[in-house]
Amino acid sequence: MNTDHGQYLLEMNDLHIEGFSDGQWHEIVKGFNLELKRGEVLGLIGESGAGKSTIGIAAMGFCKAGCRIKAGRIRFDGIELTDASEETKRKLRGSRIAYVAQSAAAAFNPAHKLIDQFSESVIQHGVGTREEAYADARDLYAKIKMPEPDTIGFRYPHQVSGGQLQRAMTAMALSCRPDLIIFDEPTTALDVTTQIEVLATIRDIVDYFNTSAIYISHDLAVVAQMADKIVVLRYGELIEEAETRQMLADPKENYTKSLWAVRTFKKLSVPRSTHSEPVLRVNDITARYPKATQPVLIDVNFEIHRGETVAIVGESGSGKSTAARVITGLLSPQEGSVEFEGQTLPSDCGNRSLEQLKKIQMIYQMPDTAVNPRHRIRKIVGRPLSFYLGLEGSEKQQRLNELMEMIEMDPKQFLDRYPGELSGGQKQRICIARALAADPGFIICDEITSALDQLVAEGILRLLDRLQQELGLAYMFITHDLATVRAIADRVIVMLDGRIVEQGPKLEVLTPPHHEYTELLLSSVPEMNPDWMDNIMAQRASQKGIQAAGN
């Protein structure tokens, strides 16, 4: 296209964006500058609330409801977006600037076929006819290696998997061959094994069409694979900006360094003493949900010892969370039993005694939904105290204070607040305090850090580690994040399709030789090396070649 509008495709000058909440305007983006060349990929990094998505959307001249652009300029290919009419901007969106959302499942219209949603903007913007769009969609589906590219477009969004849907969305963004695509955390909701495929697809396609892109993510390792240039944001301000390699090798600002250092936390692994009795033993569990024909868990066996952290890893749908539901007694297994401290537990939690119930506690993935929003912290943490231990009055108050100290929160300040007045990390700490209040021997942690920013998550992991050393707790850590596993686990259990494919001490599982699936899982975790993805894709391709030759 015409390139006579200056050197940059997208420019932002001193951009200020405000959001309206609690009756007044707050500045979300505080004077942001950006220059993006044609064909260049920019990575935007920051914690939640840093203003990444707001800036991403502003690149289309758009603001979310309750937000407004207060000052500054956004210039796209010589067009001033801040002054442009809705009509002008509407013509740009979809045809010259495209957007790929975090959750493809929520962004697709469930009532229309994929290929019709692909064609919509092509026809709307008058780029081509329906037939041309269909043909182009098939080409693109083939290019991004979708299975059955000729027919997959005629499926509805719920008929393809999450990773395929995310790739279909990337294809859709390309339908009008835009000059700029904004990727807003496109792989955050995906498993690592799927993530690497989507990442590879996005990069190939961006290279192939020489499209500019803004890639928004909180995951540094991912951005390192994708971007030519990285911008670090915090509280709506630019902290640091540099070429990817330079940024990774030599970060200047302290905040950037702290982001880089997040993955350094490692628990001191304690080897299991051979004669200790297991706290929890899961014997030959086979379970399925009511009305389902296929079991979700098949012959699952494992033990967890006192003071030990066992991580259960696997993709979504592998049965990790179902194992937790069987242990807590929310789902009765068809076969097998759960033993706690040598005692077989009734399979339904309704039949368990208070003494049995209090010993097994659970911490959930989403701290927002795990605590009742209409209860004060005092009640949330205090209920197990009076329910299990019968504490009241000053005894209860004293124990509440102790628990709040344990989770490093000031009892005076927080006990009379509602959950809505706390941050995500603080809410998760309250969930930990609630679990501790029951005086348990064993805690199930179901993806407890996946909804949190990396720095906050690291704080939670350190806290759990300290509590384990002080109280001798056993943890079952359900996660799909292998960085967390490396940080906190003593033993690792790898699950696939409801079966345990490998289990053992962390070092044994994480060092070769691996089970084939463990290998795939481990090699798919992005590393902080910009060449990582090239290497891994080359390696996999050559392996496939060898296999094909062997066959």
Added chain:
Amino acid sequence: MRLITADKISLSADRLSRAYQLLTEAPLSAKFGIIVIAVYIFVALFAPWVAPFGESEIVGRKFQPWDDQFFLGTDHLGRDMLTRIVFGARNTVGIALLTTILAFVLGGVLGILAAVVGGWVDQLLSRIVDVFMAIPALIFAMLLLSIFGTSIVNLIVIMSVIDATRIFRIARAVSMNVVVMDYIEAARVRGEKLPWIIVQEILPNISAPLAAEFGLRFCFVFLTISALSFLGLGIQPPIADWGSMVRQTAVLITFDDYTPLIPAAAIALLTVAVNFVIDWFLHKTSGLKDEH
């Protein structure tokens, strides 16, 4: 102990001042509604002192016009209209309030129960409610009242059962959204019994839509009772009641006398006032205010 009571006092004082602040920020319509409701409550509570005569005392000739002695004239038996309207506030509003409360307790508890327990309990309760709702409420009430007789107790019980079916549906629907939350699962795993889960975990989270519904339902019950009284099946003479007062004096309309419209206006005014307050309440509790 002392410390705790002191805390509680400061907490409730805090709440009072917050409630006061909320009232001052209320829009004009809501303020008007609150004042009207307050006047009704005052009149209902202190009826014997407010009214110039006794409730069913015959004090003059029938259908006397408005004058200094009988401010709003007299009815078809020669009872003072103003007195009847004042006592009517007590009877009609009191019965409507009692009926609505009973309907909410019944429908609310069963609705939440159906959502929490699910399975055949939910099926059974929901189908019974479907059957009740299939019959038009007013006709059903008339039918039951003619079977069981028209006493005030029967009126309250029958009206509340019929109304409970509507509240059951709402309570069940809003509870469904709460039941799937992790904190309900956490309470179950903790070993909490049903009453705790219903009252402590679910009820606080659905109280806003239920409270809004309470206001609306109160109006409907109120209107239905007035309608039944007008038809002769509601509150029975000699008890003063706005619905039957309209019927008893209706004939005056043909003589260009607007007395029958006054009890009707009393009904309309209260309905409007209650709805003003609900609208404000709904606006406060729904997140609409943040949208632009």
